[in-house]
Amino acid sequence: MSPSLVASSEDTRIYEFAIMYPADLLQKQEAEFIKEVEGYFSEAGAMQIAKDAWGRRGLAYPVKGHMEANFVIYYYELDPSKVKEIEQNLRISRNVLRHLVVKPPKNYQILKYSDVYADWQKNHESVDEVRTREKEEKVKEQVAKKAKRQVEKAASERTKETKEDKGVVVEAQLSRKLEELISDDSLDI
Amino acid sequence: MAQKQQQQRRPDPRGKKCPFCTKASTRYLDYKDYPTLKPYTDYFGNIRARYYTGVCLKHQKMLRGAIEKARFMAMLAYRK
Numbered sequence: 001m002s003p004s005l006v007a008s009s010e011d012t013r014i015y016e017f018a019i020m021y022p023a024d025l026l027q028k029q030e031a032e033f034i035k036e037v038e039g040y041f042s043e044a045g046a047m048q049i050a051k052d053a054w055g056r057r058g059l060a061y062p063v064k065g066h067m068e069a070n071f072v073i074y075y076y077e078l079d080p081s082k083v084k085e086i087e088q089n090l091r092i093s094r095n096v097l098r099h100l101v102v103k104p105p106k107n108y109q110i111l112k113y114s115d116v117y118a119d120w121q122k123n124h125e126s127v128d129e130v131r132t133r134e135k136e137e138k139v140k141e142q143v144a145k146k147a148k149r150q151v152e153k154a155a156s157e158r159t160k161e162t163k164e165d166k167g168v169v170v171e172a173q174l175s176r177k178l179e180e181l182i183s184d185d186s187l188d189i
Numbered sequence: 190m191a192q193k194q195q196q197q198r199r200p201d202p203r204g205k206k207c208p209f210c211t212k213a214s215t216r217y218l219d220y221k222d223y224p225t226l227k228p229y230t231d232y233f234g235n236i237r238a239r240y241y242t243g244v245c246l247k248h249q250k251m252l253r254g255a256i257e258k259a260r261f262m263a264m265l266a267y268r269k
Contacts, residue, residue, distance in 0.1 A: 018221075018262060020262060020263070059263035059264075060260075060263050060264060060265055060266040060267075061263055061266055061267065063263050069263070071262075073221070098261065098262055098263065100220075100258060100261060100262055102220070102258070104217075105216060105217045107216065108217065113221070116222075120224055124224065
């Protein structure tokens, strides 16, 4: 599902046409409308590369009184001089609510909207999930910090103890040596 | 005391990296890709400033173009 987006000849380019039409058309009307639109392209001598019908979709704001609309995305290879003609036809066409012509970049991957949506649904995290994950991470971090602090505390205490012990040992040794020295009879002071 | 002051300070919003530069340097942002565009608009539908999102200038310009196209096709709201 990714035909090459490099134009086959020097005179043609690849264009992406997005067309929005009302969702409340009857099936017969819709078929007629699609035929009409594709007629514009074939009239201009365009070659279809891909077609992606999104189907019914909610809109972010009402367009000509419609809160829902159908979307179709076409990928056509055609002569750049014909784009103006097609746009003119689309503008005049009664059922086209909005249309947009885009020149996709060279390395563009044509993906089917339904596939992308299914993938997104599988992989995305909901807001709640993100929140719980962040909370858990925070708790983990705190626990780790606490453990680290405790370990450090214990370590510092141990070193203190050993130091004190050493001090006592050294004193004892010194006193023993002194006594030995003092009690040594061969010494003549 | 010094530690406490450090904890109270807010994180610097300028310390963020551009999310489009980090993942294989995005060359083109698609206006049809709703889930990637949505986080860069706020509740009212305005485009979030670069200062807060950390997007670099190159990608912010691409983002603006994509969002404006998406708005025209009624995928994103102009104003909520």
